[in-house]
Amino acid sequence: MTKPVLIVGGGPAGLSAAHALASAGQKVVMVEKEDRLGGAPILSGYAKLVPSHEWAKDAIGGMVSRVEGNDLVEVHLGTIVDKFDGNPGDFKATLKNGKAIEAGATILTTGFTHFDSVNKPEWGFGTYPDVVTTTQVEQMLSSGAGVKCPSDGREPDRVAILLCVGSRDRQIGREWCSKICCTVSANIAMEIRESLPNCNVYIYYMDIRTFGLYEGDYYWASQEEYKVKYIKARIAEVTSDGKRLLVKGEDTLVKRPISIPFDMVVHAIGMDPNVDNMTISAVFGVDLNKYGYVNKTSTYAHLAETNRPGVFVAGSATGPETIDDSIAQGQAAAMAALNMVRNPVLEAAE
Amino acid sequence: MPIHEKSLIRPENLVEHDELVIDGVDVSGHWSTFIETRAISDYNEDLQDEIGALGGGENIHRCWQCGSCTNACTVNAINPDFNPRYWIYLIRLGMESELVRDKDIIWQCVSCNKCTYACPRDVNPEGVMKATAHWLEMKGHTEKKPSMIFDEAFSEQVFDTGKIEDGLVLRQFFQRTGQPLTQPWLVTLVTGLIKRFPVFYLMRLGLATVFRPRTKGWSRAKAAINEYVEEVEAANRKALKLDAKGAE
Numbered sequence A: 001m002t003k004p005v006l007i008v009g010g011g012p013a014g015l016s017a018a019h020a021l022a023s024a025g026q027k028v029v030m031v032e033k034e035d036r037l038g039g040a041p042i043l044s045g046y047a048k049l050v051p052s053h054e055w056a057k058d059a060i061g062g063m064v065s066r067v068e069g070n071d072l073v074e075v076h077l078g079t080i081v082d083k084f085d086g087n088p089g090d091f092k093a094t095l096k097n098g099k100a101i102e103a104g105a106t107i108l109t110t111g112f113t114h115f116d117s118v119n120k121p122e123w124g125f126g127t128y129p130d131v132v133t134t135t136q137v138e139q140m141l142s143s144g145a146g147v148k149c150p151s152d153g154r155e156p157d158r159v160a161i162l163l164c165v166g167s168r169d170r171q172i173g174r175e176w177c178s179k180i181c182c183t184v185s186a187n188i189a190m191e192i193r194e195s196l197p198n199c200n201v202y203i204y205y206m207d208i209r210t211f212g213l214y215e216g217d218y219y220w221a222s223q224e225e226y227k228v229k230y231i232k233a234r235i236a237e238v239t240s241d242g243k244r245l246l247v248k249g250e251d252t253l254v255k256r257p258i259s260i261p262f263d264m265v266v267h268a269i270g271m272d273p274n275v276d277n278m279t280i281s282a283v284f285g286v287d288l289n290k291y292g293y294v295n296k297t298s299t300y301a302h303l304a305e306t307n308r309p310g311v312f313v314a315g316s317a318t319g320p321e322t323i324d325d326s327i328a329q330g331q332a333a334a335m336a337a338l339n340m341v342r343n344p345v346l347e348a349a350e
Numbered sequence B: 001m002p003i004h005e006k007s008l009i010r011p012e013n014l015v016e017h018d019e020l021v022i023d024g025v026d027v028s029g030h031w032s033t034f035i036e037t038r039a040i041s042d043y044n045e046d047l048q049d050e051i052g053a054l055g056g057g058e059n060i061h062r063c064w065q066c067g068s069c070t071n072a073c074t075v076n077a078i079n080p081d082f083n084p085r086y087w088i089y090l091i092r093l094g095m096e097s098e099l100v101r102d103k104d105i106i107w108q109c110v111s112c113n114k115c116t117y118a119c120p121r122d123v124n125p126e127g128v129m130k131a132t133a134h135w136l137e138m139k140g141h142t143e144k145k146p147s148m149i150f151d152e153a154f155s156e157q158v159f160d161t162g163k164i165e166d167g168l169v170l171r172q173f174f175q176r177t178g179q180p181l182t183q184p185w186l187v188t189l190v191t192g193l194i195k196r197f198p199v200f201y202l203m204r205l206g207l208a209t210v211f212r213p214r215t216k217g218w219s220r221a222k223a224a225i226n227e228y229v230e231e232v233e234a235a236n237r238k239a240l241k242l243d244a245k246g247a248e
Helices: A012-023 A056-068 A134-142 A181-195 A213-226 A275-286 A323-342 A344-349 B047-053 B068-072 B074-079 B083-094 B098-103 B114-118 B125-136 B146-161 B168-175 B186-196 B199-211 B218-238
Strands: A004-007 A028-030 A074-079 A081-087 A090-095 A101-102 A105-108 A110-112 A131-133 A160-163 A200-205 A229-231 A237-240 A245-251 A256-264 A264-269 A272-274 A312-313
Touching: A004 A012, A004 A074, A004 A323, A012 A323, A028 A101, A056 A074, A056 A200, A056 A344, A081 A275, A090 B114, A101 A256, A105 A275, A105 A323, A105 B146, A110 A131, A110 B146, A131 A134, A134 A181, A134 A264, A160 A181, A181 A213, A181 A264, A181 B199, A213 B125, A229 B083, A245 A264, A312 B168, A344 B114, B047 B125, B047 B218, B068 B114, B083 B098, B114 B125, B125 B218, B146 B218
Parallel strands: A004 A028, A004 A105, A028 A074, A105 A312, A131 A264, A160 A200, A160 A264, A200 A229
Antiparallel strands: A081 A090, A090 A101, A110 A272, A237 A245, A245 A256
């Protein structure tokens, strides 16, 4: 009997890997630091997901229940891996709660951390209650409370969504594109227009990166069917005239400064490396890349490999990632880990 | 602060004061020229819907500002100020005063439709130009253009009789635009015709001029056309929040 595969992190990538391994008859031990499984879509209360438009609690909730209900998967909640030693086929992990776990291979699906908008003070988050993040709007939608200005509960007449908050910004050491925010923002803009038809939604952008098939379903649809307006400008600052928020910037397509009132400003926040990545790197002995994500050693020959044999990685632990790609990567990592625990000798013989 | 883009400052935004003292400092005259703000402080959110309601403007909301229309444009090649992409942007965002500033250029579209075939999002920029010229006219920003006066004389006759009598179209056009009928080129054309045309055709032309024949059974078609035209005009005026016809 082979040793189980240790999966660290119970988000979409981890859930997908656990299900794939269990389906192949492989034992799995899953460790999740929060008190429930599901990762960012569940913990942060996302609303309808891209691209299926299913509610996160249904789509990801289904992934959670099929893992929780599987006898081959042992789940440890509310704890983290404290120590990790050994070699491929024979790892020993010690959890914070003292429990010791033997594992044949490990998959890190430790995910990301939402960018904290307080780090861009010029855009008013933390200063004005009506400046919110995409995550907060997701929660307004998913909780059924509806989109309302936090300051006084009124329904906004004008909403501005600022893209690239915490992405593509050397000033705050984040040079990456977070990949999903354009599409998520277009999705949120459509949901706002649907629930508040008299509300005008403006998206302030530098580039629109609704890649692949999202172009038609999100960018084009939001413009053509929902009349969301896109303005090419990186906003300089968000202030207030005492009543409404004042958004200042330059409309670069007509070379004109703008200073326009809004009821609500939404930051399309990016994906930071998991704040615990330094610890994760030290505990598991895996390298981080220059951006602070877990480094993948190979792009083409082997998926999901880190610098440490037997420790694999998948999902947004490796960089900004979509939910569906995280799920695919989880399965790829599961395949690599399965091969490792079933055929450890081949590795040694080479 | 250095001024990087002087071209962006319009002459009317430069202000000099003959006598002005601020906080005890004399800021009069040319050395203390002020530049008024050109910041956008609001959008007219109805503008896109108004243009979109007029014939040709229906797809304006699709534009994503690639500039294919302006690059393809026949008129832009001659006059760089003729910029469909720019106007579509102003309309979409509702920068009305900016748009009206170009009222004497916008109508110059020659309807070559190169933009129509270049546009990746099927905005139909030519139609938008037509709708915008129409909008400017309906809102009273521009006079009726000679081409519109010609079109009116032409279509009135078609609606009325189902036929065209070219001589009448020309006479009405010159009359309505306040031009003499004795245009040298027209006189030459008519005398040439009279000299060379077979007598039979000349007689038919003459009779048609006097009696103005109608297409047989035209009255029902005429009623239907007039009803349709009135319907569209009423809808257009409603979309632009103008009073009912006749109250311009």
